[in-house]
Every structure is written in C-alpha cells, then in structure tokens.
Amino acid sequence: MPLQKPVVEAYAAHMAAALDSDESIHLHIWKRDGGTHNPDLTVDKIKWLDDIHDVAPERRGDFFRGNVPYFNIEPPSTMSHNAWHNILSSIRTGIGLLVTPDEYATRDNIQNTLREEIRALHEECGSKLAKVKALCGEIVVLEETIADRERKLGIVSSVTAPIRRLPLELLTRIFRFTLPSGSIKPTIYKSPLALCGVSKLWWDTVVNDPQMWSQIWCHFPTCESAPSEEYDKILQRLECFSRRSGTTPLTIDIFENSSITSEN
Numbered sequence: 114m115p116l117q118k119p120v121v122e123a124y125a126a127h128m129a130a131a132l133d134s135d136e137s138i139h140l141h142i143w144k145r146d147g148g149t150h151n152p153d154l155t156v157d158k159i160k161w162l163d164d165i166h167d168v169a170p171e172r173r174g175d176f177f178r179g180n181v182p183y184f185n186i187e188p189p190s191t192m193s194h195n196a197w198h199n200i201l202s203s204i205r206t207g208i209g210l211l212v213t214p215d216e217y218a219t220r221d222n223i224q225n226t227l228r229e230e231i232r233a234l235h236e237e238c239g240s241k242l243a244k245v246k247a248l249c250g251e252i253v254v255l256e257e258t259i260a261d262r263e264r265k266l267g268i269v270s271s272v273t274a275p276i277r278r279l280p281l282e283l284l285t286r287i288f289r290f291t292l293p294s295g296s297i298k299p300t301i302y303k304s305p306l307a308l309c310g311v312s313k314l315w316w317d318t319v320v321n322d323p324q325m326w327s328q329i330w331c332h333f334p335t336c337e338s339a340p341s342e343e344y345d346k347i348l349q350r351l352e353c354f355s356r357r358s359g360t361t362p363l364t365i366d367i368f369e370n371s372s373i374t375s376e377n
Contacts, residue, residue, distance in 0.1 A: 277314065285322050288315075292325065326357035328364040 271277070276284070291304035305325040309316045319325050331347050355363060 271312070281318060284318055288319060288322065289324060292328065320357060323357065323359035323361040326354045326363075327361045328366070329354040330366045330368065332368045 279287075288304065288308055291308065293303050305319045308319045308325075329350060331351070333347065334343050351365070
C-alpha cells in the first residue's frame with residue numbers, strides 16, 4: 114500500500130486538476146516488464162492502461178501527435194492489472210468521473226421510456242396521416258360530384274331559357290344577322306361556326322339553313338413552297354360550305370396579299 118499511495122494520489126491529483134480546467138489530458142499508465150529499473154519511462158515497459166479525460170471536445174487535439182498534454186503514471190510492479198484498474202475506478206467514481214450502475218440504470222430507464230414515447234408518437238402520426246389521405250380522396254370525389262351537378266344544373270336551367278321558346282323561323286332570322294361581312298375573315302369564333310358550338314338546337318338550326326353557309330372567305334398563301342396542309346384546310350372549308358349551302362348561290366371571297374377578288 115505505501116507503494117500504491119503516491120501513484121494513486123498522483124492519479125487523483127491529475128484527474129481533479131482536469132475537472133477544474135477546460136483542457137484535455139491524457140494519462141499513460143505503465144508497468145515495468147522484467148523488473149528492470151531504467152530511468153527512461155518508456156524503456157522495458159508496456160502500456161498498461163490509457164485514461165483519457167476530454168473536457169473540451171470542441172478544442173480536442175491529437176492524442177497521438179502530442180497536441181494534448183499527457184502524464185505518465187507507473188503503478189507498483191507487484192500489482193495486478195485488475196487490482197490497479199479497480200483502484201483507479203474507485204478514484205474516478207469518488208471524484209464523479211465514472212458512471213455508477215445506478216446512474217446507468219436510470220439512464221437506461223429514461224432512454225427506454227423516451228423511445229417508447231417516440232414509437233407511439235410515430236404510430237399516431239402515421240394513423241392521422243392515413244386519415245388525412247382518406248379525407249383528401251373523399252374531397253376529390255365530392256368536388257367531381259359537385260362539378261357534375263353544376264353541369265347538369267346549367268343544362269336544366271337552359272331548357273327553360275326564353276330563347277328556346279322562340280320559333281325556329283325567328284331564331285333563323287336572328288342568326289343571319291350575326292353573319293360577318295364579306296371583308297371580315299370568318300373563324301370558329303364567328304358565325305356560323307361559333308353558333309354551332311352552343312347547343313344541339315342551335316347546331317341543327319344553323320346547319321339546316323343554307324343561307325348561313327352561302328358566303329365563304331379563303332386566304333391563299335402567296336408562297337409557292339407553302340405546306341400542303343394549308344391548301345387541304347382551304348379545300349375542306351370549301352367542301353363544307355358548298356355542301357351546307359345547298360342550292361343557295363355561294364359567294365367565295367378570295368384574299369391574296371392585299372388584293373381581294375370575289376367570284377359568285
């Protein structure tokens with residue numbers, strides 16, 4: 114014990130100093146090999162125990178390059194490794210550096226409780242997310258149903274519209290006033306094509322009135338290399354108006370650049 118006391122006191126002093134400092138220290142615990150007594154601390158010795166106390170991890174140095182101060186402590190040559198380790202452990206426990214079994218048990222209990230709470234919270238989140246997804250699907254179905262009902266409401270409302278009560282002869286005369294003049298290019302946004310897209314009633318009224326199709330406007334490209342699709346569209350338009358105009362005289366307005374010619 115007299116031989117152990119200086120070593121233990123030195124160890125305790127170094128560890129206590131580390132607690133009062135903001136630096137890191139490294140304690141090298143050595144034992145002699147073969148009983149020689151060379152004054153060099155590293156000759157004929159083997160490293161018995163490394164005890165690292167790092168209280169400043171944000172400023173941690175390299176223990177292997179000597180950036181952190183270290184101290185060599187040599188235990189008595191007659192002391193076993195386990196006995197020496199137990200002495201050091203008791204000192205560390207006494208100065209608060211070694212975690213006790215009770216502290217480990219308390220930590221484990223808290224960790225297990227928190228893990229269980231986290232697992233339960235994850236399950237609750239998953240359950241609520243599943244409900245949210247189900248509600249989103251129901252909302253989509255409801256929105257589609259609302260759109261369908263609004264469409265049907267519009268159809269029902271149009272059935273009793275005043276314009277539907279007009280005689281077809283009067284409706285036809287009104288439609289004829291919508292025809293563009295000969296100098297205006299007819300498009301799908303103008304009569305008669307625009308009227309055909311309103312309703313089945315209007316479609317039938319316009320298509321069955323040859324006078325609505327008695328005038329057609331054609332714009333021929335001046336470029337000789339114009340794509341054939343342009344000429345195909347003109348031909349289709351001519352055939353459509355010619356067929357629907359019946360025996361009514363057909364007026365064709367041909368536009369080329371700024372010149373305008375008419376053929377009856």
